[in-house]
Amino acid sequence: MNWTAVLQALGEAASILTGPAAAQAEQLIGLFEQALPAIEKGVISAQPFIIDAFKLLGNGGQPIPADQWAAKLALLKAQTDAVDAQVQQDDQDQPGN
Amino acid sequence: MKRISLLLGIAAVALTLSGCASLKSALATHVTNPLNDQHVAAIGDALGTAQAAAVAYAALPLCPKGTAPAPASTCHDKQLLRSIDAAMHAADKAYADLVTYQQANPQGSTVVGGNFSQLLTQAQSAIGALTGIEQAYKIGGA
Numbered sequence: 500m501n502w503t504a505v506l507q508a509l510g511e512a513a514s515i516l517t518g519p520a521a522a523q524a525e526q527l528i529g530l531f532e533q534a535l536p537a538i539e540k541g542v543i544s545a546q547p548f549i550i551d552a553f554k555l556l557g558n559g560g561q562p563i564p565a566d567q568w569a570a571k572l573a574l575l576k577a578q579t580d581a582v583d584a585q586v587q588q589d590d591q592d593q594p595g596n
Numbered sequence: 597m598k599r600i601s602l603l604l605g606i607a608a609v610a611l612t613l614s615g616c617a618s619l620k621s622a623l624a625t626h627v628t629n630p631l632n633d634q635h636v637a638a639i640g641d642a643l644g645t646a647q648a649a650a651v652a653y654a655a656l657p658l659c660p661k662g663t664a665p666a667p668a669s670t671c672h673d674k675q676l677l678r679s680i681d682a683a684m685h686a687a688d689k690a691y692a693d694l695v696t697y698q699q700a701n702p703q704g705s706t707v708v709g710g711n712f713s714q715l716l717t718q719a720q721s722a723i724g725a726l727t728g729i730e731q732a733y734k735i736g737g738a
Contacts, residue, residue, distance in 0.1 A: 516634065517634050517635070517638050518634045518637060518638065520632070520634045557703075561633075562633050562702055563633040563634075563637055565699065568695050568699060571637065571640050571644075571695075572640075572688075572691075572692055572695060574644060575640065575643060575644060575647060575688055575691065575692075576688060578644070578647035578648060578650070578651050578684070579647065579681070579684045579685060579688050581651050581654065582647075582650050582651060582654045582677065582680065582681045582684055583681060585654035585655075585672075585677060586654075586677055586678055586681050589658055589674045589677065592658055593658060593661055593674055
């Protein structure tokens with residue numbers, strides 16, 4: 500088995516990941532790379548690395564917790580609120596259309 | 597007797613066909629969410645960037661009345677900002693709907709109905725409408 504080619508293919512596949520999942524993929528590929536000599540000698544199995552890589556590609560990393568979604572939505576709303584406030588201010592400063 | 601058998605036969609065929617149609621319909625409406633949380637979050641990041649540009653535009657002084665909105669202006673146009681504000685509200689709503697759906701139906705979950713792709717398309721087009729205005733008027737370096 501050409502494990503270097505497998506590693507390269509996983510690296511290319513992982514390039515679709517973003518954010519924390521991309522960092523996880525980089526870490527996983529780094530560990531896989533370090534383990535390559537031992538894998539090639541048959542000392543350890545490549546299976547856990549392959550399984551982890553497929554899981555990571557499948558779910559894109561850890562699910563985002565509810566509080567992080569809420570924080571993201573709150574930030575977006577705050578920016579919209581800021582523009583709302585300016586629109587109201589404009590109406591006062593320049594009445595009419 | 598023959599007539600009864602014939603009627604029963606027709607009824608059996610009709611039931612079978614209607615069963616197939618229901619099954620087909622049920623299979624057609626079951627979809628698997630293909631998107632992971634990071635993908636949905638990245639869409640939100642794009643919206644956040646577009647919104648930040650709008651906030652910066654709103655912070656410019658108000659253009660004098662009668663000035664036509666122009667690209668890369670050093671003041672903000674009242675009507676243009678109204679349009680941007682409306683686009684931001686639409687994008688916020690569409691993205692919040694997508695996030696709510698994603699939280700309830702994470703990647704890989706099978707759900708009834710094709711709502712997911714519809715919500716994704718709505719969010720993307722709402723964000724596209726906002727960035728479209730910004731690009732047209734060169735707001736936020738777009």
